[in-house]
Amino acid sequence: MIDWAATALWSAITLASFAVTRAVHRRRPRWWLMPLITAPLGIALILLVFHVPYSTYRAGAGWLLWMLGPAVTAFAVPIYDQRAMIRRYWRSLLAGMITGSATSFISGWALAGVLGIDGPLRLSLLPRSVSTPFAMAISAEIGGMPDITAVFVIATGILGALLGEAAVKRGIPSGRTAQGAMIGVAAHAIGTAQVQPLNPRVGAVAGLAMVLTGLLNLALAPLALWFLRG
Amino acid sequence: MRTIWQIALIMAFYGAGEFTARLTHAPLPASVIGLALILIALHRRWIKPGQLRDGAQGLLGRMLLFFVPAVPVLIEHREFVSMLGVRLMLAVAIGTVLVMVVTGAVVQMVARADD
Numbered sequence: 001m002i003d004w005a006a007t008a009l010w011s012a013i014t015l016a017s018f019a020v021t022r023a024v025h026r027r028r029p030r031w032w033l034m035p036l037i038t039a040p041l042g043i044a045l046i047l048l049v050f051h052v053p054y055s056t057y058r059a060g061a062g063w064l065l066w067m068l069g070p071a072v073t074a075f076a077v078p079i080y081d082q083r084a085m086i087r088r089y090w091r092s093l094l095a096g097m098i099t100g101s102a103t104s105f106i107s108g109w110a111l112a113g114v115l116g117i118d119g120p121l122r123l124s125l126l127p128r129s130v131s132t133p134f135a136m137a138i139s140a141e142i143g144g145m146p147d148i149t150a151v152f153v154i155a156t157g158i159l160g161a162l163l164g165e166a167a168v169k170r171g172i173p174s175g176r177t178a179q180g181a182m183i184g185v186a187a188h189a190i191g192t193a194q195v196q197p198l199n200p201r202v203g204a205v206a207g208l209a210m211v212l213t214g215l216l217n218l219a220l221a222p223l224a225l226w227f228l229r230g
Numbered sequence: 231m232r233t234i235w236q237i238a239l240i241m242a243f244y245g246a247g248e249f250t251a252r253l254t255h256a257p258l259p260a261s262v263i264g265l266a267l268i269l270i271a272l273h274r275r276w277i278k279p280g281q282l283r284d285g286a287q288g289l290l291g292r293m294l295l296f297f298v299p300a301v302p303v304l305i306e307h308r309e310f311v312s313m314l315g316v317r318l319m320l321a322v323a324i325g326t327v328l329v330m331v332v333t334g335a336v337v338q339m340v341a342r343a344d345d
Contacts, residue, residue, distance in 0.1 A: 018295045036294050040301030047305055054306045061299040068296045070237075070244040070289060072261035076268035077286035080279055092340035100333035107328045111321040117314075125321055129329055132300065133259050148307070150300040155322045157297070163330060173338040182334035186326055193293045207290075215262060 010060030017042040075207040082204035089177045097213050100185035104129040128152040131188040134214035138221045160187020161194035180205025185213045236285025
């Protein structure tokens with residue numbers, strides 16, 4: 001049974017906080033005013049003040065999170081539009097995705113070890129470079145905590161989006177394909193959304209790299225984990 | 231209005247992806263199967279890119295909003311408001327920079343060989 005009133009309420013609060021924080025960010029484009037940081041903060045404050053558990057909120061506004069699925073499907077269109085470029089650079093893209101994913105898993109594991117993070121939390125860190133639907137699936141599969149992985153995914157995406165945007169504006173690395181791959185592999189959909197308006201080609205490469213990296217990780221996660229455990 | 235219809239069409243592909251995943255027990259997310267189905271439909275010219283472009287832009291342009299409901303889960307995890315949270319963020323930050331540097335450098339190198 002769906003509670004329509006609660007769904008309407010929590011969806012409206014989510015949409016309103018996003019609209020407000022985006023308007024604020026347009027006026028004052030500081031990194032710490034990014035809607036993806038400030039909107040959840042506002043929602044968290046409302047939940048805390050009115051003593052609402054997260055599960056209640058999630059039951060009402062969770063369909064928005066579900067929309068990430070169709071959004072990933074929609075990447076088919078920019079990928080199709082850029083097919084000539086992809087056909088030309090598939091070797092370099094594949095090389096970048098494999099080395100990038102390996103770096104993500106190995107660095108996640110090693111850094112957690114150095115910083116004294118262990119158990120399910122350590123496993124939750126591993127799939128953070130891939131988009132949420134993938135990452136949550138991988139996290140569940142390898143024994144992490146999917147909800148927590150989603151937060152790491154978003155933190156990774158925000159940082160990667162900011163660094164990626166700065167890099168694209170300065171032309172680092174010089175090739176558009178390399179820029180797109182770097183952002184798609186490291187910062188998945190959040191990074192891709194950030195650079196899409198700057199350059200359509202960078203956006204399309206990032207979208208493709210993001211989807212394929214997700215698939216690659218899904219296929220290799222159990223293998224990587226087995227290897228890391230020795 | 232056209233954008234809404236196109237979004238509905240993309241969601242129909244997503245639904246077909248979900249259906250295929252259930253039917254075949256493929257270990258792939260519905261979104262990826264849906265994406266592949268759209269690519270096939272475009273390639274075979276069953277549909278034109280123009281019939282989806284506004285809808286795709288409509289969905290992709292709102293993607294950041296779709297992430298928002300995942301973050302307030304942190305109110306259930308007060309233990310992160312501590313040194314543990316700082317260490318986790320450090321791991322995320324260093325890892326992200328490493329992945330970007332490695333991926334950017336590798337693609338740049340191999341792409342140059344391609345040209």
